Amino acid sequence: MAASRRRSVSLSWGTFVMLLSDIRKIGVEYNRERMQPYAKIIGELAIEWNGLHVELAKMFALVINAENGETGFRIWYQLRSDLSQREILRAAIESRYAKDEPVYERLHELLNKINKFAHRRNAAIHVPIGLANKPSGALAACRT
Numbered sequence: 001m002a003a004s005r006r007r008s009v010s011l012s013w014g015t016f017v018m019l020l021s022d023i024r025k026i027g028v029e030y031n032r033e034r035m036q037p038y039a040k041i042i043g044e045l046a047i048e049w050n051g052l053h054v055e056l057a058k059m060f061a062l063v064i065n066a067e068n069g070e071t072g073f074r075i076w077y078q079l080r081s082d083l084s085q086r087e088i089l090r091a092a093i094e095s096r097y098a099k100d101e102p103v104y105e106r107l108h109e110l111l112n113k114i115n116k117f118a119h120r121r122n123a124a125i126h127v128p129i130g131l132a133n134k135p136s137g138a139l140a141a142c143r144t
Contacts, residue, residue, distance in 0.1 A: 042125060049121055053082055054112070056089055059107075063092040086111055108110065 001080050046067040061072025077083045 029084055045121060049082075053085065056086065056114075060085075060089045060092060063089065063096050063107075065096070083115070101122060 056072055057076040058069065058085060060076050061069045064072055064075070066072040074080075074122075076085055076088070090108070093104060093107045093111075
Protein backbone atom coordinates (compact mmCIF):
# COMPACT_ATOMS: atom_id res chain seq x y z
CA MET A 1 0.00 0.00 0.00
CA ALA A 2 1.49 3.31 -1.04
CA ALA A 3 1.85 5.90 1.68
CA SER A 4 -0.14 9.04 1.11
CA ARG A 5 1.91 12.20 0.85
CA ARG A 6 1.02 15.84 1.09
CA ARG A 7 1.69 17.88 -1.96
CA SER A 8 3.87 20.87 -1.31
CA VAL A 9 2.24 24.05 -2.54
CA SER A 10 4.50 26.95 -3.33
CA LEU A 11 2.95 30.40 -3.70
CA SER A 12 4.68 33.45 -5.02
CA TRP A 13 4.32 36.63 -3.00
CA GLY A 14 2.12 38.13 -5.74
CA THR A 15 -0.23 35.13 -5.69
CA PHE A 16 -0.42 35.31 -1.90
CA VAL A 17 -1.34 39.02 -2.01
CA MET A 18 -4.02 38.32 -4.64
CA LEU A 19 -5.50 35.51 -2.51
CA LEU A 20 -5.48 37.74 0.56
CA SER A 21 -7.29 40.43 -1.42
CA ASP A 22 -9.93 37.90 -2.55
CA ILE A 23 -10.40 36.69 1.03
CA ARG A 24 -10.99 40.25 2.21
CA LYS A 25 -13.61 40.75 -0.50
CA ILE A 26 -15.70 37.91 0.95
CA GLY A 27 -15.77 39.54 4.36
CA VAL A 28 -12.83 38.08 6.29
CA GLU A 29 -10.14 40.34 7.58
CA TYR A 30 -6.97 39.77 9.51
CA ASN A 31 -6.69 42.25 12.33
CA ARG A 32 -3.21 41.92 13.82
CA GLU A 33 -4.06 43.78 17.00
CA ARG A 34 -7.15 41.71 17.79
CA MET A 35 -5.36 38.45 16.95
CA GLN A 36 -2.39 39.26 19.21
CA PRO A 37 -3.63 37.37 22.31
CA TYR A 38 -4.29 34.25 20.22
CA ALA A 39 -0.94 34.59 18.43
CA LYS A 40 0.86 34.90 21.78
CA ILE A 41 -0.72 31.73 23.15
CA ILE A 42 -0.02 29.78 19.94
CA GLY A 43 3.58 31.03 19.92
CA GLU A 44 4.08 29.94 23.53
CA LEU A 45 2.56 26.54 22.76
CA ALA A 46 4.88 26.09 19.76
CA ILE A 47 7.95 27.05 21.80
CA GLU A 48 7.04 24.62 24.60
CA TRP A 49 6.31 21.83 22.08
CA ASN A 50 9.70 22.38 20.43
CA GLY A 51 11.39 22.32 23.84
CA LEU A 52 9.67 19.03 24.63
CA HIS A 53 11.03 17.52 21.42
CA VAL A 54 14.54 18.72 22.20
CA GLU A 55 14.28 16.79 25.48
CA LEU A 56 12.96 13.74 23.61
CA ALA A 57 15.94 14.01 21.22
CA LYS A 58 18.29 13.91 24.21
CA MET A 59 16.41 10.90 25.55
CA PHE A 60 16.74 9.18 22.17
CA ALA A 61 20.51 9.74 22.16
CA LEU A 62 20.71 8.18 25.65
CA VAL A 63 18.48 5.22 24.79
CA ILE A 64 20.48 4.30 21.68
CA ASN A 65 23.61 4.65 23.78
CA ALA A 66 25.27 7.01 21.32
CA GLU A 67 28.85 7.75 22.34
CA ASN A 68 28.14 11.39 21.73
CA GLY A 69 24.85 13.19 21.44
CA GLU A 70 25.58 14.28 17.89
CA THR A 71 24.86 10.81 16.45
CA GLY A 72 21.50 10.64 18.18
CA PHE A 73 20.60 14.17 17.16
CA ARG A 74 21.56 13.54 13.53
CA ILE A 75 19.30 10.50 13.37
CA TRP A 76 16.49 12.29 15.24
CA TYR A 77 16.48 15.39 13.05
CA GLN A 78 16.56 13.40 9.80
CA LEU A 79 12.93 12.56 10.47
CA ARG A 80 10.50 15.16 9.17
CA SER A 81 7.65 14.84 11.65
CA ASP A 82 7.32 14.93 15.41
CA LEU A 83 5.31 11.71 15.31
CA SER A 84 8.05 9.89 13.39
CA GLN A 85 10.58 11.10 15.92
CA ARG A 86 8.48 9.83 18.81
CA GLU A 87 7.96 6.49 17.07
CA ILE A 88 11.71 5.98 16.52
CA LEU A 89 12.20 6.73 20.21
CA ARG A 90 9.56 4.11 21.02
CA ALA A 91 11.35 1.58 18.77
CA ALA A 92 14.67 2.35 20.48
CA ILE A 93 13.05 1.85 23.91
CA GLU A 94 11.58 -1.48 22.80
CA SER A 95 14.98 -2.56 21.49
CA ARG A 96 16.93 -1.54 24.59
CA TYR A 97 14.68 -2.40 27.53
CA ALA A 98 12.76 -5.51 28.53
CA LYS A 99 8.99 -5.09 28.79
CA ASP A 100 9.01 -5.87 32.50
CA GLU A 101 11.51 -3.10 33.32
CA PRO A 102 9.92 -0.06 34.99
CA VAL A 103 11.72 2.32 32.62
CA TYR A 104 10.11 0.59 29.63
CA GLU A 105 6.61 1.07 31.00
CA ARG A 106 7.21 4.67 32.12
CA LEU A 107 8.66 5.75 28.78
CA HIS A 108 5.84 4.08 26.86
CA GLU A 109 3.30 5.80 29.08
CA LEU A 110 5.03 9.14 28.52
CA LEU A 111 4.99 8.72 24.74
CA ASN A 112 1.33 7.69 24.80
CA LYS A 113 0.44 10.84 26.76
CA ILE A 114 2.44 13.03 24.38
CA ASN A 115 0.75 11.41 21.37
CA LYS A 116 -2.69 12.08 22.87
CA PHE A 117 -1.76 15.69 23.56
CA ALA A 118 -0.35 16.07 20.02
CA HIS A 119 -3.88 16.02 18.59
CA ARG A 120 -4.86 18.97 20.78
CA ARG A 121 -1.66 20.81 19.97
CA ASN A 122 -2.21 20.29 16.24
CA ALA A 123 -5.80 21.50 16.48
CA ALA A 124 -4.67 24.65 18.30
CA ILE A 125 -1.78 25.40 15.95
CA HIS A 126 -3.57 24.65 12.68
CA VAL A 127 -7.14 25.79 13.29
CA PRO A 128 -8.08 28.38 10.66
CA ILE A 129 -9.23 31.56 12.37
CA GLY A 130 -10.27 34.95 11.20
CA LEU A 131 -12.23 37.97 12.25
CA ALA A 132 -15.63 38.27 10.70
CA ASN A 133 -16.11 41.57 8.93
CA LYS A 134 -19.19 42.36 11.02
CA PRO A 135 -20.01 45.22 13.37
CA SER A 136 -19.30 42.97 16.36
CA GLY A 137 -15.90 41.96 14.94
CA ALA A 138 -16.27 38.62 16.72
CA LEU A 139 -13.46 36.11 16.51
CA ALA A 140 -14.46 33.14 14.39
CA ALA A 141 -12.61 29.84 14.71
CA CYS A 142 -13.53 26.87 12.60
CA ARG A 143 -12.20 23.33 12.60
CA THR A 144 -11.51 21.45 9.44
